[in-house]
Amino acid sequence: MVFQYYSFCILIFLNFTFGDYVQLPGNTDIKDLKLQTGYLNANENGTQRMFYFLLEARDLPVDEAPLIIWFNGGPGCSSLGAFFEEFGPLYVNFEGTTLFENPHSWYHKANILFLESPIGVGFSYDAEDANVTKADDDGIALQNFNAVVDFFERKHQSFINHNFFIAAESYGGVYGPMLSALVAESIAKKEFPNNNFKGLMIGNGFMNVKLSTNTMILWSAYHARTSPDEWDAVKKHCKTPGASDVDSYDFMQFLKTTNKMDYQVDNKTECGRLIEPLLGQYTDDWIGYDFFNYYHDCYTNFSLSNATDPVKEALKLAPRRGISALWNKYSTDDKMSYSCWADVATPKYLNLEEVQKALNLDSEWLERKEKWKVCNMPIYDQYVMTHQDMTPFFTKIFNNYTGPAFRVLIYNGDIDTACNYLADGYFTVKYQPWFYSDMKVMAGFYMRYEGANELGSKLSIDVATVKGAGHFVPLDRPGPSYQMVNNFLFAQPEKLANYSLPI
Ligand SMILES: *[C@@H]1O[C@H](CO)[C@@H](O)[C@H](O)[C@H]1NC(C)=O
Numbered sequence: 001m002v003f004q005y006y007s008f009c010i011l012i013f014l015n016f017t018f019g020d021y022v023q024l025p026g027n028t029d030i031k032d033l034k035l036q037t038g039y040l041n042a043n044e045n046g047t048q049r050m051f052y053f054l055l056e057a058r059d060l061p062v063d064e065a066p067l068i069i070w071f072n073g074g075p076g077c078s079s080l081g082a083f084f085e086e087f088g089p090l091y092v093n094f095e096g097t098t099l100f101e102n103p104h105s106w107y108h109k110a111n112i113l114f115l116e117s118p119i120g121v122g123f124s125y126d127a128e129d130a131n132v133t134k135a136d137d138d139g140i141a142l143q144n145f146n147a148v149v150d151f152f153e154r155k156h157q158s159f160i161n162h163n164f165f166i167a168a169e170s171y172g173g174v175y176g177p178m179l180s181a182l183v184a185e186s187i188a189k190k191e192f193p194n195n196n197f198k199g200l201m202i203g204n205g206f207m208n209v210k211l212s213t214n215t216m217i218l219w220s221a222y223h224a225r226t227s228p229d230e231w232d233a234v235k236k237h238c239k240t241p242g243a244s245d246v247d248s249y250d251f252m253q254f255l256k257t258t259n260k261m262d263y264q265v266d267n268k269t270e271c272g273r274l275i276e277p278l279l280g281q282y283t284d285d286w287i288g289y290d291f292f293n294y295y296h297d298c299y300t301n302f303s304l305s306n307a308t309d310p311v312k313e314a315l316k317l318a319p320r321r322g323i324s325a326l327w328n329k330y331s332t333d334d335k336m337s338y339s340c341w342a343d344v345a346t347p348k349y350l351n352l353e354e355v356q357k358a359l360n361l362d363s364e365w366l367e368r369k370e371k372w373k374v375c376n377m378p379i380y381d382q383y384v385m386t387h388q389d390m391t392p393f394f395t396k397i398f399n400n401y402t403g404p405a406f407r408v409l410i411y412n413g414d415i416d417t418a419c420n421y422l423a424d425g426y427f428t429v430k431y432q433p434w435f436y437s438d439m440k441v442m443a444g445f446y447m448r449y450e451g452a453n454e455l456g457s458k459l460s461i462d463v464a465t466v467k468g469a470g471h472f473v474p475l476d477r478p479g480p481s482y483q484m485v486n487n488f489l490f491a492q493p494e495k496l497a498n499y500s501l502p503i
Pocket residue numbers: 043044045046047128
C-alpha cells in the first residue's frame with residue numbers, strides 16, 4: 001500500500017516536471033530528450049490512426065527551430081527506423097533493452113516529426129480493419145496529408161507558424177513529392193493551416209522507375225561487376241532503338257514486373273540473361289552483398305541465436321557508452337556493424353512492455369496483441385506502384401508554390417544499389433565537390449539548378465552525392481549527412497545552401 005502511494009506521488013512529480021515528454025526506457029545517455037508520441041487522424045472520421053514521434057530540437061528553442069516531417073519508404077516500412085537506426089538521437093544496443101547516443105542526430109537544430117505511414121505500419125492502425133495489408137500511392141498521399149493537417153490544426157497548434165520541410169527516403173521518393181504537391185496546392189488555395197512550407201528533401205529516392213532500373217545496370221558495369229567481354233556482349237545484345245550508346249539503352253525492355261516497381265529479367269532473351277547479375281537484388285540474408293551498401297559486409301549471421309562471433313561477443317561485453325565512444329566522426333568506421341543487427345535490436349526494444357507503456361499507444365492497438373515490425377511485409381508484397389515518375393508532382397509543386405523561395409535537396413549515398421545515384425542525378429548540370437571536416441575531407445558532389453516560377457517564387461534543386469554512403473545515408477555517413485542537412489535547412493532564401501560549412 002505504502003509503495004503504491006509512493007509511486008503515485010512520483011508519477012505526479014514526473015508529470016509536473018517533464019510535462020508530456022516521453023521517458024524512453026533504457027535511455028541514460030540523454031537526460032532532457034523532449035520527445036512526444038501519439039496519434040494523428042489520417043482520415044476525416046478519425047478511424048485511421050497514424051502514430052508519430054515528435055522530437056524537439058536540442059540546441060535551439062522549439063519555436064526557433066524548423067520542423068522536418070519525415071517518412072521512411074518501403075513501401076510499408078516504419079519511420080521509427082530512421083529514429084533508431086539513422087539520424088535519431090538514440091540507437092538501440094545489441095541486446096535490445098537499452099539505448100545509446102548517436103552524436104550526429106539531425107535534431108540538434110531541428111524539430112522532427114516521424115510519421116509511421118501508411119496506416120498498418122508500426123503502431124499505426126485502422127480501427128475498422130484489424131489487418132491492413134493494402135495501400136497505394138494516392139491513398140498514402142491522402143493519409144499523409146490528412147495527418148499533417150491534423151498535426152498543425154489540432155494536435156500541435158504551437159507549430160502552426162513554423163517553417164517546415166518535408167523529407168523522405170527510398171520509396172519515400174514517392175511519398176515526399178506527392179504529399180508536397182498536395183500541400184503546395186492547398187496553400188495556394190489558402191486552405192492549409194501552415195503557409196511556411198520551405199522545402200523538400202529526398203534521400204536515395206525511388207522517383208523514376210525507368211531511370212532507376214536502367215542506371216542500375218550501368219552502375220554495376222562501372223563498379224567492376226562485369227568483365228569487359230561481358231559488357232561488350234551487353235552492348236551488342238541489349239541495344240534498343242534510338243539509343244546512341246549503352247548509357248541510353250532501355251534495359252527495361254528485357255525486364256518484367258508484377259508490381260511496377262521491382263523488375264526481374266526476362267531470361268528468355270539473351271540480354272535478360274546477360275544483365276541478370278547486374279540488377280540490384282535484395283536478399284534477406286547476407287549471401288552475396290549488401291543490397292543497401294555495396295561495399296559493406298556483415299561479419300556474421302546474426303539470426304543464428306547461438307552464433308559465436310568476435311563482434312557479437314565484443315558487443316555483449318562493451319559497456320553501453322563504449323560503443324558510441326568507438327565512433328570516430330572523421331573516419332569511415334562502421335559503428336560496430338550497427339546496420340547488420342539494428343533491424344533485430346530495434347523491434348526487440350519497441351516490443352518491450354515497458355517501452356510500449358511509455359509510448360502512449362492506443363489501447364486498441366495494444367489489445368490486438370500485435371508485434372511492432374520494421375516493415376509491414378504484406379503491404380509491400382501486395383503493393384502495385386501507380387506513379388512511376390515523380391516529374392508531374394515536382395511540376396505541380398513548382399507551379400503552385402506561392403512562398404518566397406522553395407528549396408529541394410536530392411541526396412544519394414553513392415554506393416547504394418537499391419536506389420542508385422545515377423538515376424536521381426541525371427537531369428542536372430555541373431558537378432562540384434562539397435567538403436566535410438573543416439574543408440579537409442571531400443564528402444561528395446553536388447549540382448544545382450535555380451529558377452523561378454510564374455508567381456515569382458524562387459526555386460532551387462540541389463542534387464548531392466554522399467561519398468561512401470549506401471541507401472541509409474545518415475547511418476553510413478552520420479557526420480557529413482548532418483552537416484549537409486543542417487546547411488540545407490538554414491540557408492537563407494537569397495543565399496543557397498553551402499554544404500561545406502562546418503556546423
Ligand atoms: C470512416 O472513413 C472511412 C474512409 O476513410 C470509411 O471507409 C468508413 O466507413 C468510415 N467509418 C465511419 C464509422 O464513418
